[in-house]
Amino acid sequence: MEIAIKNSPEKLFIATEKQTGKAFAKRFLTSLITLFLLVSLIFVFVRLSPGDPTKKYVSAQLSPELSQKISEKFMLDKPVIEQYFAFLLNSVKGDLGVSYNFRQPVMKVVWEYFSFTLVFSTLSIFLQIIFSFSLAIFVARRKNTFLNKAVSDFSLFIYSIPSFVLGVFLIYLFSVVLNLFPISGLKSLDYDSFSFWGKILDQAWHLALPLITLSAAGTAMFYKYIKEGMDDVLHQSYILNLRSSGVKEKVILKKHVIPNAISPLISVAGIELGVLLGGALITEVIFSLPGMGRLTVNSILTRDYPLIIGCVLTAGIVMIIANYLADIIKIKFDKRLLKGLLN
Amino acid sequence: MMRKKILFALFLIFPFIFTACDSKSPEHNNRVIIGISADVNIFNPLFTISVDEGAITELLYLSLFDYRWNEVKGGIEAGPMLAKRWEWAVDSSSLKIFLRDDVYWTDGTPLTADDIVFTFDVYSDPIVQSRLYGTFEDLFVDEDNHIDVSKTFSVNSSFEFEVNFPANSVPNLDVISPSIIPAHIFRDLKRDELSYSEQNFKPVSSGSYYLKKWDKNQTITLAANKSSFLYDEDQIDEIIFKVDPDYTSKIIQLKKGKIDLLELVKVEDIEELKSNSELKIVPVIGREYDYLGLNNIDADAYSNGEVVPNKYFGSGNVREAITYAINREEILNERLLGYGEIAATPVSSIFKSVFNDNVKPYQQNITKAKNLLASEGWDDVDQDGILEKENEEFSFTLYYPSGNPLREFASMRVQNNLKAVGIDIKLEVVELGTLIEFLFERKINAWMLGWYIPIPVELKPYWYSDLESTPLNFANYRNVKVDSLLDLLQTNIPAEKRTEIIKTFQKMIHDDEPVSFLYWVPNICVYNKRIAKINITPLGTVSHCWEWRLQ
Known part of the structure; x- marks a missing residue:
């Protein structure tokens, strides 16, 4: 199979399936090297930075020998290079070690937190895309109106509000004053007694304010990208040509403007998704949600070395996957972009 | 267009439906919610480190003695708990302990002297690396600080045993006061894998409350253990520890009655909390x-x-x-x-x-x-x-x-x-x-x-x-x-x-x-006045929560 790409009106760029596969394999290899370097640097840096995870076992009520024993158990008494090679050997076998705090395998702990973050971030990114897109189209149809300007100004205002300010404001308004949403948490205390749909609605009720907090700035940013992209396309001569040919405005928007304007959005959405999957610390803390952000920060503050590596590795992997997804979607919309990837 | 309007209307009434659902139903009024800043990581007294972990596991696993704060003397005093009485030898070289015979683990197994001996063997085992490793110098220990159970304990029957103290030691009750763990649960597990055992998260316990549910990073629900000798029908059904790392959020919930008790309240919040007639403020210095x-x-x-x-x-x-x-x-x-x-x-x-x-x-x-x-x-x-x-x-x-x-x-x-x-x-x-x-x-x-x-x-x-x-x-x-x-x-x-x-x-x-x-x-501890018979001392807030009552 061959993929034909219009490079210019005169020249046709042909990419074979083999070339495409090779390009993706090359990127995959680069990603692996990036991850390896990332994990190796973090491994060394956290051990060289001040702080010792066994010091929490030193207290007036505990024996000084305990901290020594635990240090030996976690190989912290060994040179960093020896610890590093042991870590590499275990990592190859899929074992990232045991969390010092949780006393459970790192991957198990990470998965417990990541599963929430995956759902939360995916919902947020969908909301951001849907709302920003709908808003941009709504505004595009009302060019040079007060509404157009008002929406643009308001989006800038929303974008500039720090998430902790927005989160606290939403809690004050909707939880304290109006008593409509819960202040924090992921589910009600009587969650187990609810029906299946009751459980779904209960979680949606709990996640409403956190999702608004997490998605507001992203929605405003995406809106800006889409709107600017659409404005650019709408000023192209071929749009004028289509209009003069009597093509309906709705068709122009759907078939010509949106596909051409969406590319920058997808790139940014890929990065945004990767960032969100790495953890949304402020929103997680304000609303007491069990996400990767809190896990990562706590692991750093308590010097839980294996867990720090697990969190960083997870964040790195999701960032790479999110960017891959963004590239694939972009190419689906605009095959010309494949050339850039192959180069 | 009509469909959109219906959806919009549903969206608007959605929070109201759930606000109504959230109000406490009568069967769930018999519980107390305590705000804590961080989740616990383990429910095994062998490995608890944080204050909250310690407080919760002490409710789950009883000790030989019941320590209470004596306000007059300004110190702690040991009373009976698993040990119903004890007798010191004249020269204080040994202590005879008589256990209650009506204490059962939550799986129905009776708690006996075997559990006591096993517990101290595990606590002091260097392979286990329990939090108390190396602190049993007042008992017979080997060069690795492992208690020599044959010299230290003489078991007379299932409910009677003696603790022997070496010469030049300081015989005291404190050294044998840690929480007791079930031998029949942990005996067959490898000692070096004890700290990673699943049993650490599904405790078979002996206390006045048992672990009903652990929603990680959300809530820890303890329910009254009706087979405990400490239980009576006025005991509060559930003690729920609600995890919330955000201090402001906890204060708001305290004011709204969503949390019943909170410790370490900042002094700058006291004046505002004083105006809430439902709350009582207890500063402990x-x-x-x-x-x-x-x-x-x-x-x-x-x-x-x-x-x-x-x-x-x-x-x-x-x-x-x-x-x-x-x-x-x-x-x-x-x-x-x-x-x-x-x-x-x-x-x-x-x-x-x-x-x-x-x-x-x-x-x-x-x-x-x-x-x-x-x-x-x-x-x-x-x-x-x-x-x-x-x-x-x-x-x-x-x-x-x-x-x-x-x-x-x-x-x-x-x-x-x-x-x-x-x-x-x-x-x-x-x-x-x-x-x-x-x-x-x-x-x-x-x-x-x-x-x-x-x-x-x-x-x-x-x-x-x-x-x-x-x-x-x-x-x-x-x-x-x-x-x-x-x-x-x-x-x-x-x-x-x-x-x-x-x-x-x-x-x-x-x-x-x-x-x-x-x-x-x-x-500074603040709690809802609906909790009665609460005694906040330097020993902690929840240490005797089975004695609390709701009014």
């Missing part, structure tokens, strides 16, 4: 004090293996002068709004029987501070406002931990106060873990930190001269006379003698002023 740490020895020399006095703080007169220069009243009034107490020594006034009330805190006295500094040769020769001695200015860096507004405020006040006597301080904020590392390495001159005092009072780990065996002596304080007192406390002496020694210790510490003791920080 006494287990934590903040201090200005002063390294008594030279950090650079210590890194080279030498112990020489610190050029600034090696002299007791200089340390005393620093305390005289600090206005602790001001910090107490401005930041703790009068709650709390000025500290004179590391022994709190709550320990009434051993507290030396003849030792009074130094009152701020700038003239006296200047005179003391001058007597040690510190003089402002170049008239630049900073004292000098042997061409060296009295100028140092004070490290304080990030994320603690009280200590940050105190550090700034100390900086201003000491400037008035000619001492220049540069402030540097560091992350707590990093600061602790600096202190263990004994590499900084001055810091602002606090100590949480154990019950019963423990002094040796903080003030003994042997820096190798007492890593917590961050100030590197060394006084052979104090050492001899601390050594005496480790021996088998009568209670009166012990009291006398602790009082003398306070006098000596006050004279030496190894650090500048600042103030005792209050633990």
